[in-house]
Amino acid sequence: MGARQPDTSAFGASALAPRLDRLRDFVVDFAALLSQTKDEARILDVGRTFLADLVAHDDWLPEAFARPDPIRYAQHLLHCDSLERFSVVSFVWGPGQATPVHDHTVWGLVGVLRGAELEQPYLRLADAVIPAGPVRRLRAGEVAAVSPTVGDIHQVTNAYDDRVSVSIHVYGDNIGAVRRHAYDRAGRPKPFISGYANTLTPNLWGADAGPRRTLNS
Ligand SMILES: [Fe+2]
Numbered sequence: 001m002g003a004r005q006p007d008t009s010a011f012g013a014s015a016l017a018p019r020l021d022r023l024r025d026f027v028v029d030f031a032a033l034l035s036q037t038k039d040e041a042r043i044l045d046v047g048r049t050f051l052a053d054l055v056a057h058d059d060w061l062p063e064a065f066a067r068p069d070p071i072r073y074a075q076h077l078l079h080c081d082s083l084e085r086f087s088v089v090s091f092v093w094g095p096g097q098a099t100p101v102h103d104h105t106v107w108g109l110v111g112v113l114r115g116a117e118l119e120q121p122y123l124r125l126a127d128a129v130i131p132a133g134p135v136r137r138l139r140a141g142e143v144a145a146v147s148p149t150v151g152d153i154h155q156v157t158n159a160y161d162d163r164v165s166v167s168i169h170v171y172g173d174n175i176g177a178v179r180r181h182a183y184d185r186a187g188r189p190k191p192f193i194s195g196y197a198n199t200l201t202p203n204l205w206g207a208d209a210g211p212r213r214t215l216n217s
Pocket of ligand 1: 102103104146154156
């Protein structure tokens with residue numbers, strides 16, 4: 001008799017169960033980091049290594065959270081810290097989809113899991129937003145930072161017009177509930193609260209969600 005195979009029916013077409021333990025380790029590590037420091041530079045510095053580790057593997061994101069929306073990019077909440085100190089989100093970019101020029105008002109890290117994206121940073125003047133440097137191409141495995149300190153206004157576009165790209169973001173708040181701004185060409189801010197596309201989040205805490213590194217070791 002062979003070993004019993006895990007039930008993967010909840011994870012769409014994938015033949016193997018997603019390695020949710022990778023995401024769980026990431027959120028446990030991030031919670032521990034934020035318990036140690038409130039220093040943004042250190043959070044971005046250390047958090048960048050956590051996110052780089054997470055997006056170095058493309059075997060953990062359940063298919064439901066990598067599904068594009070034909071109309072606009074999709075923003076799926078993967079995890080929100082119980083104290084709303086941070087949130088982890090998958091952004092799914094359909095072919096050619098882009099954000100408006102926007103800000104975040106909190107620190108954030110962006111890691112590309114699949115495909116690639118183009119980021120144009122902007123500077124806000126009294127009567128305009130202007131490009132602040134060249135467009136940056138972020139490839140799978142690469143990580144970038146945003147914040148009011150290091151540069152907070154940008155526009156992000158799927159680098160591909162013929163395939164989906166997916167990036168994983170972590171922000172220093174429950175980003176879907178944060179009041180922030182999109183900007184028109186005249187630099188006029190338009191407030192928005194993004195919300196999330198999903199109503200259910202991955203269950204990171206079940207016995208079948210992979211080995212527990214942090215809690216049992
Ligand atoms: Fe952004």
